[in-house]
Amino acid sequence: MSSSLRKISQRQGADGAQADYRDMVWLLGQPHLRDYLSFCESKVIGGEALNPRMLADEWRTANDFYYDLETTEAGIADTIECRPFDRRLARLASALEANDWFRNSFDNLPYSFELVELDKLVVSQLQIERGHLQTAAAQLGQRPAPANLFRFCLPVERELPPVRITRLASNRYQFASPSSDLREHDPLLLGGTEIAHLKLPGPAAALFGISVGFGSNFLSGIRSGSRVLLQNGYHRAYALRSAGITHAWCVVERVTRKDELRLTATDEVSADPEFYFAAKRPPILRDYFDPRIAKQLKAKRMDCIVEVEIKVRSSIATTV
Secondary structure (H helix, E strand, C coil): CCEEEEEECCEECCCCCCEEEEEEEECCCHHHHHHHHHHHHHHHHCCHCHHHHHHHHHHHHHHHHHHHHHHHCCCCHHHCCCEEEHHHHHHHHHHCCCCHHHHHHHCCCEEEEEEEEEHHHHHCCCEEEEECCCHHHHHHCCCCCCCHHHHHHCCCCCCCCEEEEEEEEECEEEEECCCCCCCCCCCEEEEEEHCCCCCCCCCCEEEEEEEECCCCCCCCEECCCCCEEEEEEEEHHHHHHHHHCCCCEEEEEECCHHHHHHHHHHHHHHCHHHHHCCCCCCHHHHHHHHCCEEEEEEEEEEEEEEEECCCCCCCHHHHH
16 A cells, blocks of 8 residues: 655646635745745745746845844744643643644653743744634634633544545545645554454455545654743644734753664754854744745645555465
């Protein structure tokens, strides 16, 4: 069984016109300029008409501004406020830790639940889509009840994005979703009582399959030294900060060496950890709200696609 094909494709209306758009925020001045130019040309509405030299100029201006911040805000990421766990939320935390999604996501490194200062979280993701979470976060109010804030940041139950399933061939299926979080999960081998209740076409010794769905989407971070890098939950963090909320509940994993970092961080962070954890002034969450750095864009509506192909080989082999 193969699920190697995962891509982003543009969704258009039946007449070929653009159906709608996404409100995006892009952090300028951060590597890589080529990525920004390519995004504007291929994914921004009207991007093919934009002047690449003008885009490079605004990126360069933001890059110069970051250089100034290395002096005026040197070490700001090291001053992040992280408040300890509120024991009144112990029941919610226990339910979260019992959740399969949580256990699968945080099964190898030490972690803690902390109320982190949003503005000073180090960020590695250069673009964020402003979406439905904005409304949900605003409904919490600027001083939400601790339990409500905990559930928003670390949701055990949540409404999943829509997924369209298309059979492309007898052994090939396509899964498409407007969420860029669509992904294939690790393959599973089931047998015995696990498949006894299924209506199968004949007696079965086992069932091998792969599930297609989404990530756990818990707001989580990685601590190295005195800094915390936002690892997951970017849209939740952005929505909370947009609503005027300054601190959020976060699962913070602790790493002390590069081998540990590779277990949990993205490839980009693992490839250059010094930039995020040692630079004088790395990009931080509040930069998304600074018009000198962040640019508002209207991007084409895209679908994330996962294709799964099933291949079975049968043969006769001698036994020893």
